[in-house]
Amino acid sequence: MTTSTTSRLRVLIADDHPMMRHGLRSVITGEQDLALVGEAGSGEEAIDLYRQLRPDVVLMDLQMAGVDGLAAIEVLRSEFPDARIVVLTSYAGDARISRALALGARSYLLKAAGMEEILRAVRGAVRGDITLSGEAAAQLDDHAARERLTSREIAVLRLVARGERNVDIARTLSVSGETIKSRMRNILGKLGARDRAHAVVIAIERGYLER
Numbered sequence: 541m542t543t544s545t546t547s548r549l550r551v552l553i554a555d556d557h558p559m560m561r562h563g564l565r566s567v568i569t570g571e572q573d574l575a576l577v578g579e580a581g582s583g584e585e586a587i588d589l590y591r592q593l594r595p596d597v598v599l600m601d602l603q604m605a606g607v608d609g610l611a612a613i614e615v616l617r618s619e620f621p622d623a624r625i626v627v628l629t630s631y632a633g634d635a636r637i638s639r640a641l642a643l644g645a646r647s648y649l650l651k652a653a654g655m656e657e658i659l660r661a662v663r664g665a666v667r668g669d670i671t672l673s674g675e676a677a678a679q680l681d682d683h684a685a686r687e688r689l690t691s692r693e694i695a696v697l698r699l700v701a702r703g704e705r706n707v708d709i710a711r712t713l714s715v716s717g718e719t720i721k722s723r724m725r726n727i728l729g730k731l732g733a734r735d736r737a738h739a740v741v742i743a744i745e746r747g748y749l750e751r
Contacts, residue, residue, distance in 0.1 A: 548575035549666060552595040554586035554612065555579075555628070556604045560651065564599060564628075567655050574662065583607030587615050590623065597665045599658070600645070602629040602636065603750075610639055617644035624665040628658065634679040635688070636747025637672070647671035679746075687730050694748055696723045701740045701749055 551574055553564050561579050568576045577593050580586035584607045590598065598616070602609035609627065616623045626647040627640050637648050646665040649658060650673045661671040672680070689697070692713075699709045706720045713720070724736065731746075733739035743749045 548573055549597060550575050550577045550595040551662060552578045552589055552593060552598045554598060555601040556581050583609060583612035586612045590616055596624060597662050598625045599628050600625050602627060613640060613643045613645055626661045626665050632675045632679045633745060633747025637676050637680055648676045649673045650675055689730055689748055693723050693727050696720060697727055697739060697743050698749060700736050
């Protein structure tokens with residue numbers, strides 16, 4: 541006996557990789573209590589489809605061109621405070637995980653997770669459960685005691701990653717060269733980095749900067 545469509549949990553997939561969407565589609569459509577109601581290949585499309593379909597749960601990738609997953613979560617949660625979003629991404633990093641959860645994502649899973657774990661997170665999102673993949677939880681634990689970078693420090697580091705010198709960064713941000721030097725010292729200390737290049741690598745790994 542099959543579960544009626546109206547009583548199933550309605551799921552929207554948002555991922556820019558067709559093969560990933562295909563795999564998730566196959567799993568979700570094979571579950572009697574789940575119904576796939578839409579697929580989005582970008583953050584913009586995910587927002588538009590959510591507005592039209594009002595699914596019970598969204599499986600949201602973070603790395604998408606244009607409006608990325610974090611921006612899509614922010615928009616959806618501002619418009620629909622009860623939106624249940626399960627992040628499913630290839631990247632860990634405590635800053636990225638913390639940002640997603642702060643914006644209102646219910647769970648944070650890596651794409652390496654087993655399908656049973658993903659299905660548990662989808663069903664649990666409706667109950668209000670928060671599910672973290674093992675690596676995501678470990679990332680948060682490892683860096684819990686470290687002071688986080690401020691938005692101004694991230695702005696500096698973003699320009700460092702582009703290869704800009706302190707004098708150019710100071711001009712771009714309309715601050716003094718000494719201010720930039722001070723922020724760089726703080727950045728190196730907070731990240732435990734040896735130098736500027738090492739700071740950029742760590743910031744990418746932790747999710748402060750995108751790859």
